[in-house]
Amino acid sequence: MTIVDQQHAAQLVTRKGKVYKFDAAECMINSLSDFDENKVAQFLVTDYQTPTELIDATTATFIVSPEIPSPMRANLSASKSKESASAILASKQGDLYSWKEIQHYLKSQ
Numbered sequence: 001m002t003i004v005d006q007q008h009a010a011q012l013v014t015r016k017g018k019v020y021k022f023d024a025a026e027c028m029i030n031s032l033s034d035f036d037e038n039k040v041a042q043f044l045v046t047d048y049q050t051p052t053e054l055i056d057a058t059t060a061t062f063i064v065s066p067e068i069p070s071p072m073r074a075n076l077s078a079s080k081s082k083e084s085a086s087a088i089l090a091s092k093q094g095d096l097y098s099w100k101e102i103q104h105y106l107k108s109q
Contacts, residue, residue, distance in 0.1 A: 006051035008070040008077060013042040026074035029106050045078035048088065061085040062102040065094025
């Protein structure tokens with residue numbers, strides 16, 4: 001898959017080393033039912049403030065903000081810490097979510 005916007009990209013890496021690339025974190029999260037979670041080694045998302053850095057999605061803080069559009073229109077971004085995510089939202093509208101919370105949020109949309 002071609003990654004259009006590095007700030008929102010994601011990757012899923014299996015225990016055998018196969019890498020699945022997604023142009024947005026919401027695409028990876030929405031496709032989780034296609035994968036056996038026991039066969040996944042890593043869920044990775046791009047840090048919004050450092051687009052060249054992949055971070056562990058399970059420990060990331062997710063931002064949903066209409067002021068930060070993502071490629072698939074979920075307005076979803078990720079940050080390596082709650083503190084940095086809160087700093088981003090200091091000047092924008094939005095909400096913060098953990099890995100489990102963002103999965104529930106996207107399922108309810």
